[in-house]
Amino acid sequence: MMGVGTNGYTAPATRKSSGGGAGYDVPEGVEIRGRFDEEFAKILTKEALEFVVELQREFRNRIKYALECRKEAKRRYNEGVVPGFDPATKFIRETNWVCAPVPPAVADRRVEITGPVERKMIINALNSGAKVFMADFEDALSPTWENLMRGQVNLKDAVDGSITFHDKARNRVYKLNDKNTAKLFVRPRGWHLPEAHILIDGEPATGCLVDFGLYFFHNYAAFRQTQGAGFGPFFYLPKMENSREAKIWNCVFERAEKKAGIERGSIRATVLIETLPAVFQMDEILHELRDHSVGLNCGRWDYIFSYVKTFQGHPDRLLPDRFLVGMTQHFMRSYSDLLIRTCHRRCVHAMGGMAAQIPIRDDPAANEAALDLVRKDKLREVKAGHDGTWAAHPGLIPACMEVFTNNMGSNTPNQIQSMRREDASSITEEDLLERPRGVRTLEGLRLNTRVGIQYLAAWLTGTGSVPLYNLMEDAATAEISRVQNWQWIKYGVELDGDGLGVRVGKELFGRVVEEEMQRIEREVGKEKFKKGMYKEACKLFTRQCTAQTLDDFLTLDAYNHIVMHHPRGSSRL
Numbered sequence: 117m118m119g120v121g122t123n124g125y126t127a128p129a130t131r132k133s134s135g136g137g138a139g140y141d142v143p144e145g146v147e148i149r150g151r152f153d154e155e156f157a158k159i160l161t162k163e164a165l166e167f168v169v170e171l172q173r174e175f176r177n178r179i180k181y182a183l184e185c186r187k188e189a190k191r192r193y194n195e196g197v198v199p200g201f202d203p204a205t206k207f208i209r210e211t212n213w214v215c216a217p218v219p220p221a222v223a224d225r226r227v228e229i230t231g232p233v234e235r236k237m238i239i240n241a242l243n244s245g246a247k248v249f250m251a252d253f254e255d256a257l258s259p260t261w262e263n264l265m266r267g268q269v270n271l272k273d274a275v276d277g278s279i280t281f282h283d284k285a286r287n288r289v290y291k292l293n294d295k296n297t298a299k300l301f302v303r304p305r306g307w308h309l310p311e312a313h314i315l316i317d318g319e320p321a322t323g324c325l326v327d328f329g330l331y332f333f334h335n336y337a338a339f340r341q342t343q344g345a346g347f348g349p350f351f352y353l354p355k356m357e358n359s360r361e362a363k364i365w366n367c368v369f370e371r372a373e374k375k376a377g378i379e380r381g382s383i384r385a386t387v388l389i390e391t392l393p394a395v396f397q398m399d400e401i402l403h404e405l406r407d408h409s410v411g412l413n414c415g416r417w418d419y420i421f422s423y424v425k426t427f428q429g430h431p432d433r434l435l436p437d438r439f440l441v442g443m444t445q446h447f448m449r450s451y452s453d454l455l456i457r458t459c460h461r462r463c464v465h466a467m468g469g470m471a472a473q474i475p476i477r478d479d480p481a482a483n484e485a486a487l488d489l490v491r492k493d494k495l496r497e498v499k500a501g502h503d504g505t506w507a508a509h510p511g512l513i514p515a516c517m518e519v520f521t522n523n524m525g526s527n528t529p530n531q532i533q534s535m536r537r538e539d540a541s542s543i544t545e546e547d548l549l550e551r552p553r554g555v556r557t558l559e560g561l562r563l564n565t566r567v568g569i570q571y572l573a574a575w576l577t578g579t580g581s582v583p584l585y586n587l588m589e590d591a592a593t594a595e596i597s598r599v600q601n602w603q604w605i606k607y608g609v610e611l612d613g614d615g616l617g618v619r620v621g622k623e624l625f626g627r628v629v630e631e632e633m634q635r636i637e638r639e640v641g642k643e644k645f646k647k648g649m650y651k652e653a654c655k656l657f658t659r660q661c662t663a664q665t666l667d668d669f670l671t672l673d674a675y676n677h678i679v680m681h682h683p684r685g686s687s688r689l
């Protein structure tokens with residue numbers, strides 16, 4: 117078991133960290149630069165931090181190396197190489213092996229709701245009727261110190277069943293249902309994001325090791341008793357590019373299991389296939405995680421973002437308008453089909469992804485049209501062989517559930533055995549890379565700009581998922597807006613879809629930005645516009661869209677603006 121003095125584990129010397137007056141009790145080598153709070157101190161205990169420090173010290177060099185490998189791959193793609201299957205790992209793709217059996221607690225995952233680790237949303241999501249709730253430290257969360265630490269507090273209360281929330285304005289108290297709550301999966305941040313409020317040996321900690329380490333330390337025991345039926349905790353792993361990154365996670369899991377004294381293979385994770393290079397590594401990723409896997413998921417939004425990013429040096433592979441790049445484009449359908457085939461061959465879940473539509477409260481006809489689009493998307497997924505899907509909002513769950521249950525059958529928890537999709541074994545590199553088809557319009561450029569700026573303004577003020585023009589927007593969808601604008605400006609594309617025949621350049625983009633800022637001000641109102649972070653967001657977004665070389669992530673630069681070091685005020689990394 118974890119804790120000081122058990123399993124021969126001895127705590128290193130400790131000291132107080134100056135977090136704004138009172139201090140956190142921290143191990144040697146740790147400095148907490150985030151605000152002190154009594155509630156946070158219950159999460160940032162000396163023992164929990166020791167665990168995070170162990171992970172950081174053991175894995176930091178491998179993580180740095182993996183990130184260097186990403187840079188090296190980028191260099192090659194920029195020189196004209198395209199990603200493909202790795203000849204060196206052909207034997208993994210071609211031999212027969214399977215992952216560890218699926219834990220009974222998560223055999224049925226037909227609808228999974230996702231959302232940030234906010235208190236009310238966690239309760240609503242767990243009570244929503246979905247089979248799984250993916251609590252998000254990633255695409256849906258702005259990683260402010262407050263959000264991250266409150267998120268950890270909330271998850272701990274959720275796992276021990278004590279979580280409540282009092283909505284004072286509505287005088288409504290939220291608590292968990294007595295039964296049939298969703299099973300909890302947690303998605304830590306991607307490997308690339310640092311945690312600048314926790315310094316370990318003078319360096320910012322790796323964000324995902326903080327998210328994973330604190331959550332695991334505080335919850336593994338209760339989770340295994342109440343949620344996992346002896347398994348768990350469960351995770352979603354985002355934005356990986358290569359199986360070497362999956363191998364690091366596998367080692368982190370083994371390390372955590374050993375430290376906690378629980379069986380190897382207790383922890384289970386679903387990997388999002390949401391980068392272009394990773395689609396060529398699906399078998400390899402599952403193989404690395406074969407004792408800890410519960411499948412793969414089609415993270416479609418980051419995948420589209422990654423298509424642009426991977427081909428940033430290939431002007432012959434430009435995207436059409438964002439809304440035209442859907443799952444029926446050949447490269448997207450091929451990705452989903454191959455993912456299903458790969459997962460079912462290895463006996464794990466092949467999860468579908470997120471439709472962008474959300475309920476539209478004040479317009480029944482538009483609401484029905486949105487629901488219809490969601491139903492169609494889910495029907496395509498279940499018929500293709502997916503075992504479950506994602507919903508962004510509780511109002512979508514009945515429709516998603518109905519489509520999956522009607523087409524999969526209510527007596528079967530998944531279609532792992534019944535939908536083998538052998539036909540997808542013929543999918544080629546060309547299928548997976550096929551150029552998306554469609555036109556480009558000025559309205560496409562405008563929409564990207566309007567949405568990108570508004571999303572970033574929300575993110576800078578601590579909100580990581582927002583409804584914009586009746587669609588769900590989060591970090592992944594905002595990335596598409598950003599990189600698409602960058603790509604169009606960089607290569608001076610012709611807007612061929614609206615008969616204008618103009619080429620996109622910095623000057624046109626500058627005018628679009630100006631006009632869209634005026635439109636945003638009209639739409640949100642002068643007061644909100646003045647109080648919000650729209651101008652800062654506009655500056656950041658514009659810089660990234662017009663940069664000579666593409667920034668790897670929108671949120672890396674933006675992160676500098678939300679780091680709040682105490683007691684010295686804000687600070688850049």
Ligand SMILES: CC(=O)SCCNC(=O)CCNC(=O)[C@H](O)C(C)(C)COP(=O)(O)OP(=O)(O)OC[C@H]1O[C@@H](n2cnc3c(N)ncnc32)[C@H](O)[C@@H]1OP(=O)(O)O
Pocket residue numbers: 229230231232236237238240241252255256417418470474475507508509510581582583587588589590592593
């Ligand atoms: C690309 C990807 O990575 S997808 C995964 C990451 N993205 C996400 O997880 C997005 C999750 N969804 C959301 O954040 C929200 O649904 C939004 C921002 C899209 C829309 O939010 P809102 O407009 O505030 O929703 P709305 O006002 O309709 O909410 C109605 C109720 O549903 C709840 N609700 C809405 N979405 C969720 C959710 N995902 N989980 C739990 N509860 C939710 C609200 O808390 C609210 O509860 P209340 O009636 O008790 O007050």
Ligand SMILES: O=CC(=O)O
Pocket residue numbers: 255388390414415416417418419469470592
């Ligand atoms: O994380 C999911 C995605 O679509 O991106």
Ligand SMILES: [Mg+2]
Pocket residue numbers: 255354388390415417418592
């Ligand atoms: Mg994503």
